[in-house]
Amino acid sequence: MRLYAIAIYLFLYSPIAIIxxxxxxxxxxxxxxxxxxxxxxGKVLSNPFAMEALTTSLxxxxxxxxxxxxFGTMAALGLQKVKGRVRVVYDAAxxxxxxxxxxxxxxxxxxxxxxxxxxxxxxxxxxxPSWLGNVPKLNMGYTSLIGAHTMFTMAxxxxxxxxxxxxxxxxxxxxxxxxxATPWGTFWQITFPQIFPAILxxxxxxxxxxxxxxxxxxxxxxxxxxxPIYVFSSIRRGVTPEINAIGTMVLLTSLALLVAAQFLLxxxxxxxxxxxx
Amino acid sequence: MKSxxxxxxxxxxxxxxxxxxxxxxxxxxxxxxxxxxxxxGGYVPGFSLDQYANLPARFTAFKNTMILAPAGTLAAxxxxxxxxxxxxxxxxxxxxxxxxxxxxxxxxxxxxxxxxAWIYILGGQGIPKMLEFFGVEGVRLINTPYSVLIGIIYGxxxxxxxxxxxxxxKLDKRLLExxxxxxxxxxxxxxxxxxxxxxxxxxxxxMLVFILLMGEFLIPALLGGGKVFFIGNALVDLFLQSRxxxxxxxxxxxxxxxxxxxxxxxMKLMMRGSNIREEVSLL
Numbered sequence: 306m307r308l309y310a311i312a313i314y315l316f317l318y319s320p321i322a323i324i325x326x327x328x329x330x331x332x333x334x335x336x337x338x339x340x341x342x343x344x345x346x347g348k349v350l351s352n353p354f355a356m357e358a359l360t361t362s363l364x365x366x367x368x369x370x371x372x373x374x375x376f377g378t379m380a381a382l383g384l385q386k387v388k389g390r391v392r393v394v395y396d397a398a399x400x401x402x403x404x405x406x407x408x409x410x411x412x413x414x415x416x417x418x419x420x421x422x423x424x425x426x427x428x429x430x431x432x433x434p435s436w437l438g439n440v441p442k443l444n445m446g447y448t449s450l451i452g453a454h455t456m457f458t459m460a461x462x463x464x465x466x467x468x469x470x471x472x473x474x475x476x477x478x479x480x481x482x483x484x485x486a487t488p489w490g491t492f493w494q495i496t497f498p499q500i501f502p503a504i505l506x507x508x509x510x511x512x513x514x515x516x517x518x519x520x521x522x523x524x525x526x527x528x529x530x531x532x533p534i535y536v537f538s539s540i541r542r543g544v545t546p547e548i549n550a551i552g553t554m555v556l557l558t559s560l561a562l563l564v565a566a567q568f569l570l571x572x573x574x575x576x577x578x579x580x581x582x
Numbered sequence: 583m584k585s586x587x588x589x590x591x592x593x594x595x596x597x598x599x600x601x602x603x604x605x606x607x608x609x610x611x612x613x614x615x616x617x618x619x620x621x622x623g624g625y626v627p628g629f630s631l632d633q634y635a636n637l638p639a640r641f642t643a644f645k646n647t648m649i650l651a652p653a654g655t656l657a658a659x660x661x662x663x664x665x666x667x668x669x670x671x672x673x674x675x676x677x678x679x680x681x682x683x684x685x686x687x688x689x690x691x692x693x694x695x696x697x698x699a700w701i702y703i704l705g706g707q708g709i710p711k712m713l714e715f716f717g718v719e720g721v722r723l724i725n726t727p728y729s730v731l732i733g734i735i736y737g738x739x740x741x742x743x744x745x746x747x748x749x750x751x752k753l754d755k756r757l758l759e760x761x762x763x764x765x766x767x768x769x770x771x772x773x774x775x776x777x778x779x780x781x782x783x784x785x786x787x788x789m790l791v792f793i794l795l796m797g798e799f800l801i802p803a804l805l806g807g808g809k810v811f812f813i814g815n816a817l818v819d820l821f822l823q824s825r826x827x828x829x830x831x832x833x834x835x836x837x838x839x840x841x842x843x844x845x846x847x848x849m850k851l852m853m854r855g856s857n858i859r860e861e862v863s864l865l
Binding site: 318327372377 | 586589591596668669694696700814834
């Protein structure tokens with residue numbers, strides 16, 4: 306049984322190990338392992354296309370994670386008091402957002418936004434007040450990337466924060482109100498500190514999701530290139546050690562963020578179960 | 583009343599976002615699926631079922647998906663179950679959290695790069711070369727249904743382990759002792775006690791893996807080498823290469839309908855048994 310578990314962990318982690326190992330390979334091919342070297346990292350870091358893709362990915366991931374955690378937290382708190390039909394519809398929407406395949410989200414966003422922009426751009430031309438300067442042109446790119454990523458990750462944040470808020474000690478909030486704290490004061494002093502780890506975990510998960518997402522971005526990125534799109538098209542052109550270097554950096558970054566998120570979620574779980582018992 | 587207004591305001595940005603980026607786009611897909619292809623690609627308004635009637639044109643993609651998605655789900659289940667059992671029943675409680683986190687974390691890291699690693703492992707320089715060393719010649723793994731299957735198991739195993747783990751964890755261990763005390767063999771205990779009580783977890787895991795697999799694109803694209811393609815690959819082709827939006831929308835709508843049917847059948851089955859909600863535990 307134990308051996309079986311070890312074998313599965315090996316199965317899960319050895320591909321990651323192989324990528325890390327080959328990223329330090331001085332030779333060009335997997336078969337000629339000629340020694341350790343960081344030259345592929347140097348190559349990647351001085352490759353303007355890879356760096357531009359990295360910048361795009363980081364910008365999109367950061368923006369999506371911020372929007373998702375702010376609006377998702379607001380919605381999770383708002384939903385606490387919403388009952389009845391509105392609640393049912395909302396829950397269904399969140400469920401659909403999480404369960405629908407990324408590829409369908411990508412397609413839907415692509416054709417909806419391209420169609421909408423076709424009507425909106427002439428309208429903007431027409432009605433844009435001249436004192437606001439140049440007429441902006443709506444295009445697929447950052448807007449659609451951030452829009453689609455935020456939609457999905459916001460649903461995640463709602464689920465995470467809501468479950469934390471539901472496990473919160475209501476007595477503290479009532480006590481705070483009894484002691485004449487304003488609702489605003491109660492929020493910052495009581496509610497926020499309790500849900501903060503969940504918000505932070507949601508932020509980290511959102512960032513990683515957006516940073517790693519390939520399939521939605523593939524459809525909605527327009528002329529922009531995110532890092533996963535760059536990696537995918539490099540693989541199409543042939544496997545090179547440069548991809549291993551990018552892969553290692555990406556994997557290790559997201560591993561670190563995720564482990565942090567998991568421990569934030571679990572640490573609080575243990576804390577609250579300790580208090581309850 | 584004041585508090586209810588505040589709560590509604592709190593919901594406003596998320597509601598707008600979901601309307602514009604989820605509800606509206608999905609409606610557009612449904613509407614477009616009844617339309618026609620424009621002369622230079624894109625979409626021309628219309629109302630017909632022509633696109634749906636044309637679905638058999640992509641029969642191979644549907645066939646591959648409907649064979650490999652269930653096969654992948656089943657294989658993942660068979661591999662995941664013993665591990666989930668080990669984690670829930672046998673594992674040392676001190677390191678259990680770490681072991682669990684180690685299962686979930688790969689699922690959230692770049693599936694693109696993790697799948698890419700398998701190009702190395704299954705490619706000419708990888709396992710086939712090792713087999714040659716042992717005297718087994720001419721094994722081809724990459725760009726076959728088997729490589730896609732391996733990629734699927736690898737990518738989706740964590741998603742299967744977790745729900746099963748949760749249901750086994752909840753299982754009252756005294757039941758196992760009772761069964762044993764009453765003289766049941768370990769196999770009989772498993773068949774009559776453990777397995778039936780873990781069915782909700784099995785069902786949840788299978789459903790999650792199956793519906794995500796139906797929309798899979800990357801694994802067949804990277805490990806199937808254009809020979810083993812799924813509906814997802816057909817969709818990428820229809821939207822990004824041939825720009826046939828109307829037909830693509832019909833394929834996408836069909837995909838979602840099949841998925842919804844799967845989920846509702848699952849829900850029906852679960853309503854009869856014990857119902858569990860585990861969306862949070864997966865995160």
